Every structure is written in C-alpha cells, then in structure tokens.
Amino acid sequence: MMEELKLWNLDPGIILKEEKQDSRFVLRTCQRTLVLSLSPSSYSAKHEMKAGEEAYIFLLETICGLQSRLLAENEIVGQFKEAYRVYLKSSSRDIRLLAILEKLFKDAKEIRSKYLSGICQKTYASVTRRHFVQTARASHIVVVGSGSLAEDLIHQFKNKTHVSICARNTMRVDELSRRYKLQVIPWNERHTLSSHAFIANSIGHSSILFEADFFREWSAHHTERLFVDLGSPSVIRTELSDGNGVIRLGSILLDGVRVEREKAFQIELAYKSIRVVSFKRKCHWEKASFKDFKFHSDQYKENNFCYTSN
Numbered sequence: 001m002m003e004e005l006k007l008w009n010l011d012p013g014i015i016l017k018e019e020k021q022d023s024r025f026v027l028r029t030c031q032r033t034l035v036l037s038l039s040p041s042s043y044s045a046k047h048e049m050k051a052g053e054e055a056y057i058f059l060l061e062t063i064c065g066l067q068s069r070l071l072a073e074n075e076i077v078g079q080f081k082e083a084y085r086v087y088l089k090s091s092s093r094d095i096r097l098l099a100i101l102e103k104l105f106k107d108a109k110e111i112r113s114k115y116l117s118g119i120c121q122k123t124y125a126s127v128t129r130r131h132f133v134q135t136a137r138a139s140h141i142v143v144v145g146s147g148s149l150a151e152d153l154i155h156q157f158k159n160k161t162h163v164s165i166c167a168r169n170t171m172r173v174d175e176l177s178r179r180y181k182l183q184v185i186p187w188n189e190r191h192t193l194s195s196h197a198f199i200a201n202s203i204g205h206s207s208i209l210f211e212a213d214f215f216r217e218w219s220a221h222h223t224e225r226l227f228v229d230l231g232s233p234s235v236i237r238t239e240l241s242d243g244n245g246v247i248r249l250g251s252i253l254l255d256g257v258r259v260e261r262e263k264a265f266q267i268e269l270a271y272k273s274i275r276v277v278s279f280k281r282k283c284h285w286e287k288a289s290f291k292d293f294k295f296h297s298d299q300y301k302e303n304n305f306c307y308t309s310n
Helices: 052-063 075-089 095-116 124-135 148-157 170-180 187-195 212-221 249-287
Strands: 006-010 025-028 033-037 048-051 140-144 162-166 198-201 226-229 246-248
Touching (some): 025 075, 033 052, 033 095, 048 052, 052 249, 075 095, 075 148, 124 249, 140 187, 148 170, 162 187, 187 212, 246 249
Parallel strands (some): 140 162, 140 198, 226 246
Antiparallel strands (some): 006 048, 025 033
C-alpha cells in the first residue's frame, strides 16, 4: 500500500481544484499545503512530489514538527488532527488512506514521547511569551483571536500577567473568558485596541485588520509597547519592525530556531527513528493485503490523538 502513496508539497494558501472522486487528504499550515493521495492527481511538474516511503517519512517528520522552521513545535499536531477530522467526515475518503493516517499519528506520538519531549517547549506561543513577559515586562496583554493558537497564548500568559481577549467568534470568546477569567473587548470595538500597549495577534487572514493608521495611533499612545503578529497570512500593514515594537511571525520563528539548535542531538535521533519506523511500516504493508485489513471509523477514539504538550 505504501508504494502507491503520493505526496505533493505545495505553496501555503494555494487554491486546489476539485477532482472527481476527490479522496485526497489535505493539510494546510502557514509554511505549506500538503496533499496526500493513493490516486493520480493533476499537478504540474514544478510541484514537488514524493512517493512511497519517502512520502511517509516526510509526513511523519511534518507531524513531529521536524519540517517546521521552529523545530519540534507543537502547533502542527493540532492542525493535523483537525485536518484528519475533516477528512474522516468526507464522503469520498479513502479507507486505505485513513489507515495510513492512523499509523502516522501512532508513530508520531511514540517518536515525540521518546525523543522530542522537552524540546518542543519553544512553540510560537512560548517564544511570544518571552518577548512580552521577560523582555517587555507587560502587565496586561490583549490576545486577538479565539482559535487554538490564541488559547496557547492565553495558557502562556495567564499566570504571568492580566489577559484580555478580542475576537469575532462570540461563542468561543465567551467560552474562553469563562474558562480563564478573561476581560472581553468586543470585536466591534477592536479600533480601541490602539489604547493597549501590548497586543498578541493570532489571526491569519487574506484581509488587513490593522492598517498603518492604527499603528500610528498606537505608537503615539505608548512609549513602551509590543505588537506580536503570529497571523499567516499577516493581517497587519505597517512599516514598523522589531526595533519599533512590532514583531512578525518570521522573527518569532527565527528566535525559536536559535534556541532549538541546542537540541540537535535529540532531533537527529528522532530523524533516524522516523526512517526506521517508516521502513518497518513499508515491510508490514508489503506483506499484508488490503482484504485482510478492516477499518471501523465508528471506533475512532479521541485518545488516539492525544499528544503531550511540552
């Protein structure tokens, strides 16, 4: 089964054309769009394509955060889990591809636990916390957005400083505000955020939410200030940079990379383990025929996808 596997590594944000009997699995991250299939697909030669064991290895490295600029980061796990849930509900899902995805989750969990525990602590959120708490010594931070990254930020900040939230999804905002006892700034009053010196944005979108006028007003109000934009695509438009108190995702990634270089030995062990595991999977699938394999989607359990956050 593995020899039929095909993986396309495409640009982030690419628009995919629908295909007949579309059984492809799609994973979108801020760095790439991955398309996994057991059937031929229509992509041009310029798109990078991996096949068989090489495709499995690349996917396993991706789930383990080893294809991210911030090595061993955790955010990719949540993105992969969500993409799997979407695929599981698809009427055109490929039962064989589901089997491969389940093994990927299992293998990634074991490799993370054995080699990467304690390494993935420098995620986007934790690196952002260092900028706000240790460097800027912020006493009140506004988190913009209500998704998983926003909640990661709240976790990082809540025991260190006062936290407020501003987001469009009112039900999710109510849930987070109750759970973490947050002050809520209504989305229709987001223009007032310029009065807050410390802001962490987790929203990525094709439209601009914070224009140059916002940053001019924000800069005029605060001598000590920091705006960290973790959105991809970025939702800010300003000429301000790190030295002016505006830090973008690229800088956060680079900052994390410098720290993670110290963990090179464990990372290398994880790479080697992935290749061993992938080879064993290939051998197993070459021996087992598809007719002997039964997959029961109604037995899907949430604990199959529980990863230890570090």
